[in-house]
Every structure is written in structure tokens, then in C-alpha cells.
Amino acid sequence: MISDKKYRFSNILNTRLGFFFLIVLLFCVKTYIAYLTKFSLGAKGGMQEFLLAVNPIPAALLTFGIALYFSGRLSYWLMMIIDFLETVWIFANIVYYREFSDFLSLGIIKGSGNVQNNLGKSLAEIIHFSDFFIFLDILVLVGLLVFHVIKTDAQPFKKRYALLISLISCLLMVGEYGLANANRSGLLTRTFDNNYIVKYLGLNEYAAFNAYQTQKESATRSHAKASDMDSILKYLKHTRAKPNPEYFGKEKGKNVFIIHLESFQQFLIDYKVDGKEVTPHINKFFHNKNTVSFDNFYHQVAQGKTSDAEMMLENSLYGLPQGSAMVTYGAQNTYQAAPAILDQQGYTTAAFHGDVPSFWNRDSTYKSWGYQYFFSSEYYKIKPSYSVGYGLKDKIFFKDAANYIQQLPQPFYAKLITLTNHYPYELDKKNTDFPATKTGDKTVDPYVQTAHYLDQAFAEFLNYLKKTGLMKNSVIVVYGDHYGISNNHRPAIAQLLHKKTINNYDLAQFQKVPFMMHATGLKGKVDHSYGGEIDVLPTLLHLLGDKDNNTIQFGTDLLSKQHDQRVAFRNGDFVTPEYTKVGSTVYLTKTGRAITPNAKQKKAIAAIQNHVTTELSLSDRVIYGDLLRFYTPKGFKKVNRKDFTYQYTKGIDNLKKAQETHPTSVEAKNGGKSTMNLYQTDAPELK
Incomplete structure (x- = not known):
């Protein structure tokens, strides 16, 4: 009896349809295991759990079903090729998700050539041996076919049956979407979170939706028209914040330093390991009497990470929900960025970065920004x-960088992007003099060591600014661009925060990054206002005496009494002084307690959500449609990319000519002599 069952089962596997269902079953099982073990999709309740389990099935039937339209062995090998390609897609997302808590998008893939530098070391750290389990079924099936344990079916498969399977897969997709949309209303129209799409619909459906969005974005630009700016101008007219007279224009005409602290989070401020401050010099700067610091300031980046932070900081435009605006739209779009605004007010503008110029498409984007x-x-x-x-x-x-800074005609706007405090937080022993944390997480524990090194480098640079007199004549803006420790390291984060467990509220608050503005004579304070990177540009311009009444900026002045404290995250979540919303859960910001909103609270939360959704969509409209090409503020001249070149010899030549025509640099004021003898560093590599 048992042998008869085995015989019948073997016969079924030796048919093309039998092999088809076997390969689909194995693929769906491994996808579901990957969902549970490699991603944090947060399925809650019976319906979400059900959809998570079945969502690989419709797409698998459709994609593997393509092979059924072909005959003989070709049909089998097409199934195997499809299985391999689908598995590579899952594997790539597992690796990407581990570091970025998000899924790959077409924008990221298209821009990979701009961000691939030095990724080898990172991948070696990110990939786990267990990730390769998803290729196991392919090896088994190949072996079964090669050694004829499963025989190929030479009988022609009727096309109408193949068509029927394709039809069934499409009907299942429609049914799946119906159930998903009933559980999460507006799944594909209101949500900005890719986790939801994968949780409800699946990785393949997410890829298809992302491709559709990308195509739609491209079409948006080609169909955009000048009148599209009307709704944006109307919206901004009612959201602008008047400058605070106590700070407006107080630093007019001063140099501006933007110091970008890579992957630096707010929790590091005053944080100690074994009784030692991780960042003593940045702590001192944060609390200085001439520094305005913010302790409720959040990064607002998505997949664009550092590039999103730069986009918001210098344009007051949000990064994109998928991909990087700098990579996709950096060269082709029109911008009204800080460098261009200040250039037209007599500033020299320069960016400094210790990596290749093409990283995040900077060499193209910076020309568009002026x-x-x-x-x-x-x-x-x-x-x-x-x-x-x-x-x-x-x-x-x-x-x-100081060598070139001393040659810049003053006043200047200089942005310096640090790098050492970047994942995977590697540093050689001769530069490591600080204890690692002891969470047991190899990714997290060295984070404080590279942050400490960054702190030392920051102190050396400030010391040089003091010696040359630049400190007295400059506004120094310091900010963290995005998180350094992703939400995938919950147990370690809990230990860092000295908590037994953490929830989504804790993770939302963990997204705080430092923001500080320092100038000699500036009235300093630790400001508890809520804000984010989108607010930096209007704040800085007001400090420099620019009312920016006509520019397209979605942030508001952090120092203004009219500052909007609703902080939007790229996935549609938000934080305000009253409420923190993560997914479908709302917490009271002051206490962290999850609530079931009453009628009054529901109304307030709905209004905040509407504001967040509107602002994000309007900002996206500006970038996708390149709408700034239709609108030039009064007194602003459009940037001509042809005016700029970053090629080394031409750049050096232009710098020398600028010093001759505008001899206001530190070096020029020092009788044409270098001030680099004043720069002191204990970097062992330079000894």
C-alpha cells in the first residue's frame, strides 16, 4: 500500500504539471520562511498572518507558469531559471533589508553605479551564512533532474491549461488585493511604507508596483506644466513661518560651515561607556553658551539615506519614497539650493568629501545646486x-580640507561630509582608544568607537578654526544625517537605552539626530522644539538675514514662534509634541503610552496625517515634475550647470584666480602664507 502511494507520487512528479506544483510549493515555503526570519514585517492578527503566508502563491503561479507555454526539457529549465532569478531577488532584498530596513527599489538599482564604491566590505559584514538557505531547493531540484530521480515529461502541455493557470494566478492576485485593502484601506494610494506592500501583497507585487511608480514618475515630468506650481505656492503661502526678530539677521555676512556627522544619533550626546563620554567635544559644543541646540530633532530620510539628508538640508525638499532624488533627478532637475542662494549674495560655495565624486551622484547634483x-x-x-x-x-x-578652506574667498559656505562613523564601523587599532559597548551585536558594539574618533577629529578642526580666527567670523552648523543603528538591532538598542525591551515608540524616538548652530555672540540654548532636516534651510537663511519669502521650502524656521512642530517621516508616520504615530499605532509622545484615540484625538490625528500626506506628496510633485523649472523667485537667478567644473586642475586654477580677484581668504589675509602650521592632529598616519 505504501509503495503504491510512493509510486503514484513519483508518477505525479514525473509529469510537467507535478514538477510545476513542486517547484512552486518549495518556492512559496522558502519565501514565507524568509518573511518570518529575515524581515520585520510586523504581521498582526489572523488576516495579516494569512496574507503573509499566501501572498507568494499568486505571483509564483504567474511567473513559473510562463514555462508551461514551452515544450520538452526547455519548459523544465525555464522553471529552474525563473526560480533562480526569483531567489536572487529575495536574497538581494534580505541583504539590503538587514542594513536599511527597507526593500530594494528600481531607483536604488538604477543608481547602484553611483553608490557601489567600497560596498565590498559592507556586504561581507551584512551577508550571513544562513541567507544562502533560500538556494537549497534549487540545488536539490537540479540534482533530482540531473540524476533522473525526476524524469522530464516530453508530452506536450496543452496551452489552454497553461492559460488557465495564468488566469487563476491573476484572479488570486485580485482577491489578495481585495482582502489586503479591506484590512489596510488605501494600501497603494495612501501608504508610503514598503513594508506594508510586501506584508500584504508580496515581494514580486512590490517590485511590479515600484516599477509602475517609477514609470509614472517619468511620465509626470514630461506632462508637468507651469500651472502645477499653483497649488504648491498656495499651500506654502499659508505655512511659512515669520522669522524670530531675536535671531533674524544676527549672523548676516558670516561664513557658514555645515558639518555633516555621518550616521550620528542624538543618543550619543552625553552618552557614556564604562564611565567615559563617547563624544566629549561634541557634548561641550552642544551645551556651549553660544550654541543653539535641538534635542527633539529627527532625521527624515528614506532609501536615499545621506543623499536624502543633503536634499532636505540644502533645498527644504523631501527625499523620495523610493530611491535617491540626487541619483535620479540630481542632474536633470532645476533647484533653488542653499549654495546657489548664497552664491548670489556674494558667498563662495564649496563642498568637501573624502570619497569619489560620483558617490550619490554628487558631481552632477552639486552643479545643479550651484x-x-x-x-x-x-x-x-x-x-x-x-x-x-x-x-x-x-x-x-x-x-x-582645511588646506582648501584657508584659500576660499570670504564669506564662504562650506559643507564638510565626514565618513569614518559609517557602517560597518571599522577602525584600525592604532586609532581606537575607546571601549566598545558590550551588547553582543558585532554591528552595534564598535559604533561608539568610530563616533569617538569622529569627536576627536571634530575637536581638531574646531581648534584650527579658533587659531585662524575663522571661529569668530563663522556660523557652524552641525547635524547628524541619519541613524547609525537600524531598527533590525532591537535587542542591542534596548541595551544601549538601558531598557529590557523596546517598542515602536522607542524606535521612533531613536531616530533623533543632533542639530546645532554655533556663532560667537549667538544667544545659545537647548531648544526642545520638534523639527527635522526639512527645517534647516529656512532656519539658516533667517539667521543670515534672508527672509526667503518666495522660495519653495517645505520646512519652517525652527527658531520662529510659528514653527510647525509636525515632523513628517518619509513613510507617512509622524511625531509631534503630542502624538507619535508608527504604522497604525498612536502613542502619546510625552509618555510613550499607546492609546486608542477618542473622538477629539481622532480628529486631531487625522488633521496631522492629512498635513503630512499633503506635504510629502507636494514635495514629490516638485521633484518628479521638475516644477522649479517653471518658477524663479524674485531676485534669484537660475543655476547654469555649465558654469561649474570639478575637474582637479581646473578647480585648482579657479581657486587661485578667485584669490587674486577677491583676496579675502584666510591665506590672503595672512600675507599669502599658508596657515596649515596651525593645524594640529594626532592622526598616527601623518606622523
Whole structure:
């Protein structure tokens, strides 16, 4: 009896339809296991759990069913090829999700050539041996076919049956979407969170929807017209915040330094390990009497990470829900960015970065933003010991950048992007003099060591600014661009926060990053207002005496009494002084207690959500449609990309000519002599 069952089962597997259902079953099972073990999709309740389990089935039937339209062995090998390609897609998302808590998008894939530098080391850290389990079924099936344990079915498969399977798969997709939309209303129209799409519909459906969105975005630009700006101008007319007279124009005409602290989170401020401060110098700067610091300031980035932070900081436009605006739209769009605004007010503008110029498409984007100079890795002396991870070590970078800073005609706007405190937080022993944390998470524990190194480099740079007099004549803006420790490290985060367990409220608050503005004579304070990176540009411009009444900026001045404290996250969640919304759960911000909103609270939360959704969509409309090409503010001149070149020899030549025509640089005021003898660093590589 048992042997008869085995015989019948073997016969079924030796048919093309039998093999088809076997390969689909194995694929769906491994996908579901990956959902549970490799992603944090947060399925709650019977319906969500059911949809998570069955969502691989419709797409698998459709994609593998393509092979049924072909005959003989070709049909079998097509199924195997499809299985391999689908598995590579899952594997790539597992690796990407582990670091970024998000799924791959077409924008990220298209832009991979701009962000692939030095990814080898990161991938080696991110990939786990257990990730390769998803290829196991392929190896087994190949073996079964090669050794004829499963025989190929040479009988022709009727096309109408193949068509029937395709039809069934489409009907299942429609049914799946109906159930998903009933459980999560407006799934594909209101949500900005890719986790929801994968949880409800599946990885393949997410990929298809993402491709549709990308195509739609491309069409949006081609169909955009000048009248599309009307709704945006009307919205901004009612949201602008008047400058605070106590701060407006107080730093007019001063140099501006934007110091970008890579992956630096707010919890590091005043944080101690074994009784020692991780960042003593940044702590001192944060609490200085001439520093305005914010302790409820959030990063608002999505997949674009650092590039999103730069987009918000210098344009007051949000990054995109998928991909990077700098990569996709950096060269083709029109912008009204901080460098261009200040250039037209007599500033020299320069960006400094110790990696290749193409990273995040900076060499193209910075021209659109109006940067006169871009001092990338091509401008610095590079030795193997000088770099770690994504570029120059911070102590060496700051010192090398100072050599060019001393040559910039004043006033200048200079942005310096640090790199050492970047995942995977690697640092050689001779530069490591601080204890790692002891969470047991190999990704998290060295984070404080690279942050401590960054703190030392920051102190050396400030010391140089004091010695040259630049400190007295500059506004120094310091900010963290995004999280350093992703939400996938919950147990370690709980230990860092000295808690037994953490919830989504804790993770939302963990997204705080530091924001500080320092100037000699500035009335300092620790401001508890809620804000984010979108608010930096209007705040800085008001401090410099620019009312910016006509520019397209979605942020509001953090120092204004009319500042909007509703902080929007790219996935549609938000934080305000009253409420923190994560997914479908609302917490009271002050206490962290999850609530079931009453009628009054529901009305208030709905109004905030409407504001967040509107603002994000309007900002997206500006970028997708390149709407700023239709609108030029009064007194602003459109940027001509052809005016700029970052090629080394031309850049150096332009800098020399600028010093001759505008001899206001630190070096010029020092009788044409270098001030680099004043720069002191303990970087062991330079000794």
C-alpha cells in the first residue's frame, strides 16, 4: 500500500504539471520562511498572518507558469531559471533589508553605479551564512533532474491549461488585493511604507508596483506644466513661518560651515561607556553658551539615506519614497539650493568629501545646486592607511580640507561630509582608544568607537578654526544625517537605552539626530522644539538675514514662534509634541503610552496625517515634475550647470584666480602664507 502511494507520487512528479506544483510549493515555503526570519514585517492578527503566508502563491503561479507555454526539457529549465532569478531577488532584498530596513527599489538599482564604491566590505559584514538557505531547493531540484530521480515529461502541455493557470494566478492576485485593502484601506494610494506592500501583497507585487511608480514618475515630468506650481505656492503661502526678530539677521555676512556627522544619533550626546563620554567635544559644543541646540530633532530620510539628508538640508525638499532624488533627478532637475542662494549674495560655495565624486551622484547634483567647488577624493593625497570604509579617515579629511578652506574667498559656505562613523564601523587599532559597548551585536558594539574618533577629529578642526580666527567670523552648523543603528538591532538598542525591551515608540524616538548652530555672540540654548532636516534651510537663511519669502521650502524656521512642530517621516508616520504615530499605532509622545484615540484625538490625528500626506506628496510633485523649472523667485537667478567644473586642475586654477580677484581668504589675509602650521592632529598616519 505504501509503495503504491510512493509510486503514484513519483508518477505525479514525473509529469510537467507535478514538477510545476513542486517547484512552486518549495518556492512559496522558502519565501514565507524568509518573511518570518529575515524581515520585520510586523504581521498582526489572523488576516495579516494569512496574507503573509499566501501572498507568494499568486505571483509564483504567474511567473513559473510562463514555462508551461514551452515544450520538452526547455519548459523544465525555464522553471529552474525563473526560480533562480526569483531567489536572487529575495536574497538581494534580505541583504539590503538587514542594513536599511527597507526593500530594494528600481531607483536604488538604477543608481547602484553611483553608490557601489567600497560596498565590498559592507556586504561581507551584512551577508550571513544562513541567507544562502533560500538556494537549497534549487540545488536539490537540479540534482533530482540531473540524476533522473525526476524524469522530464516530453508530452506536450496543452496551452489552454497553461492559460488557465495564468488566469487563476491573476484572479488570486485580485482577491489578495481585495482582502489586503479591506484590512489596510488605501494600501497603494495612501501608504508610503514598503513594508506594508510586501506584508500584504508580496515581494514580486512590490517590485511590479515600484516599477509602475517609477514609470509614472517619468511620465509626470514630461506632462508637468507651469500651472502645477499653483497649488504648491498656495499651500506654502499659508505655512511659512515669520522669522524670530531675536535671531533674524544676527549672523548676516558670516561664513557658514555645515558639518555633516555621518550616521550620528542624538543618543550619543552625553552618552557614556564604562564611565567615559563617547563624544566629549561634541557634548561641550552642544551645551556651549553660544550654541543653539535641538534635542527633539529627527532625521527624515528614506532609501536615499545621506543623499536624502543633503536634499532636505540644502533645498527644504523631501527625499523620495523610493530611491535617491540626487541619483535620479540630481542632474536633470532645476533647484533653488542653499549654495546657489548664497552664491548670489556674494558667498563662495564649496563642498568637501573624502570619497569619489560620483558617490550619490554628487558631481552632477552639486552643479545643479550651484556649488562653485567640490573637493572630492581627487583633491587629497590618498594612501591605503589614510582610508577606511567609504573614504578618508576623518582626522586626515578635516586637515586636508582645511588646506582648501584657508584659500576660499570670504564669506564662504562650506559643507564638510565626514565618513569614518559609517557602517560597518571599522577602525584600525592604532586609532581606537575607546571601549566598545558590550551588547553582543558585532554591528552595534564598535559604533561608539568610530563616533569617538569622529569627536576627536571634530575637536581638531574646531581648534584650527579658533587659531585662524575663522571661529569668530563663522556660523557652524552641525547635524547628524541619519541613524547609525537600524531598527533590525532591537535587542542591542534596548541595551544601549538601558531598557529590557523596546517598542515602536522607542524606535521612533531613536531616530533623533543632533542639530546645532554655533556663532560667537549667538544667544545659545537647548531648544526642545520638534523639527527635522526639512527645517534647516529656512532656519539658516533667517539667521543670515534672508527672509526667503518666495522660495519653495517645505520646512519652517525652527527658531520662529510659528514653527510647525509636525515632523513628517518619509513613510507617512509622524511625531509631534503630542502624538507619535508608527504604522497604525498612536502613542502619546510625552509618555510613550499607546492609546486608542477618542473622538477629539481622532480628529486631531487625522488633521496631522492629512498635513503630512499633503506635504510629502507636494514635495514629490516638485521633484518628479521638475516644477522649479517653471518658477524663479524674485531676485534669484537660475543655476547654469555649465558654469561649474570639478575637474582637479581646473578647480585648482579657479581657486587661485578667485584669490587674486577677491583676496579675502584666510591665506590672503595672512600675507599669502599658508596657515596649515596651525593645524594640529594626532592622526598616527601623518606622523
